[in-house]
Amino acid sequence: MVERSTIYEVARRSGVSTATVSRVMDNGTGFSSATRDRVLAVANELGWVPSGSARGLARRRTGIVGLLFPDFAGEAEQESPLYVDQVIRGAERAAATAGNAVLIAATRSASGRDLAFSVASKVDGLVVMARSLTDQDLATIGQNVPVVALANRPEPASDLDRVGADNRGGTRALVDHLVDQHRCRDLVFVGGPQRSPDSMERFAGFREAMRGAGLHVRQHPDACGGFTEPGGARAVAELLEQRRLPDAIVCGNDEMAIGALGVLKRAKIKVPADVAVTGFDDIAATRHLAPPLTTVRQPMYELGQCAVKTVLARVTERSAKPHEVVLSTELVVRRSCGCRVRTQPTDNSDQKGNAA
Amino acid sequence: MVERSTIYEVARRSGVSTATVSRVMDNGTGFSSATRDRVLAVANELGWVPSGSARGLARRRTGIVGLLFPDFAGEAEQESPLYVDQVIRGAERAAATAGNAVLIAATRSASGRDLAFSVASKVDGLVVMARSLTDQDLATIGQNVPVVALANRPEPASDLDRVGADNRGGTRALVDHLVDQHRCRDLVFVGGPQRSPDSMERFAGFREAMRGAGLHVRQHPDACGGFTEPGGARAVAELLEQRRLPDAIVCGNDEMAIGALGVLKRAKIKVPADVAVTGFDDIAATRHLAPPLTTVRQPMYELGQCAVKTVLARVTERSAKPHEVVLSTELVVRRSCGCRVRTQPTDNSDQKGNAA
């Protein structure tokens, strides 16, 4: 590892020109099987691999797709949410299928700006998760690199490709279930951060369902839990202080629901007997809670996959009109809404990992 | 985005040479603030960023560190284990601090070989998690790129840098706790995959502690759960069929412990009253189990961080002797071992100021 070997050395040692070496490494044609074997042998002996930089420069393609996700480390809010991991996995999977690798970086409006641009300069295409970049910067980068936004924006802000999940519909299905199956009438919505597109979409779905059922809805979420477990706990604690106990507490995500469950248990309020509690996301822990949490599954893995596929398609096919895809969400009924479903701690053995 | 703009265009438009543009983008010196502003303005207008490939070629550094992790998708075993995510996060963090990004790829001995080499060709240094590459390939790649192995190998196989966690010591501490505090005498060990270095290390720790306590130990794990939840369930189910109920079931990881808890509950066997159960890893769900799981925390995040720091150091300082660092693990005592610790589902609410 003293010096990285180059194509020149391989060419010299195998007695051919660099052009031939290049051809061989390209798995193309235009050489005898004898020379191929010779070249391959030398390359292997030297442990040589074509330089990614040089190759990228010549081919004008790096074989890398970038993924920017929001970084909340060290913030009051919490560390980066768990669903990011799923997105990363899905992205990796889709990229690998096409022979690409994924370049990841956590960025936030301010801090990661440089990093974001640096990543953009190294990739063929870029997937940007919500809240990891300002719209401004997003647009700038979009000028030079194919970008797909991974988010649930209320309004398609730009002419970029976009993929997201049906947050609104999922929440609607959830609330409908609560109202129809469990005769809930007084529902409370615990929202996330004020400006979170996800939170807004989910609340919108909440309102739609409530209005559809002829129920009264407030203009804003009844409480704000910032999408965190402590936040959810706090929100419900305040509710309790006001001696308010609704039929159901609809939390904007699972983490807040976990917090809610905690304070309710300590207050000796039974779930779901006294009050129903629901979440959103279907993170891993939901199955193991007491009671298991009714929630809405977001196809994070598939979102990552789809985003990468989309951006990869855009790399080769720079057509005109922006692509937009919305993946559907799925109501996951467990115990916390009042349903009497059988708990199956090991039922996921065939649920995942086969999205080949 | 019709054509990616280049340094030439920026130079032309701002009326300077490419050298000057290069200097400006390098944040270096050697130009008047007037020209700098002009160049920056043009660059911004065009949304131009220096090409990563060209820059990497010229500088002989890409600003990318690679991370290879094992891919078990589609296998009987399960999808890639969750701790990988933490490692990725830690790696990203450490890399970002140094202005680098992380290129990830899931690989396995056979399938991902090409991808692995492709990644290797694009990075300044490479972190390789256990079981994602054959020793053979690892060595080959190590010839041309700084590599650090992230694993817990019984024996330092090569002359590569290595970072790992003290699996053995962690298990020892766990078993000591079980024996000393809870007077367990008949302990059963549920192992992971046969050839897993992690599983082997943990079992080694198990044996050491047992021998130290003058207890009888078998040569091999009493059962194999393949590190999966269903696997753990199966292992314990078999135990039960043999009408065997030990004092404690020491699981090689948390997932198997979750499976174990499930079948025990269905068999009406009380944990920890009738039998103690422990895990390893301290994944997120452990806190929410009934009972909360006593386990050993592995500093996955820190491992990822440390590995990247190590490899980054090696990039600039190609010294001779291989570096080796072992991070310590931590016994996390909860309810499932028999301890009467207070369960605090939201105990992290005061961890970050709640002066609401």
Add this chain to the structure above:
DNA sequence: TTGTACGCGTTATCAC
């Protein structure tokens, strides 16, 4: 302070 020109390691287009 600024410009010229060569080199970085590959690929791709010609010729042969």
Add this chain to the structure above:
DNA sequence: GTGATAACGCGTACAA
């Protein structure tokens, strides 16, 4: 089938 050789886009002595 194979070999010169010109890009590819940028960094960086060396000059000016």
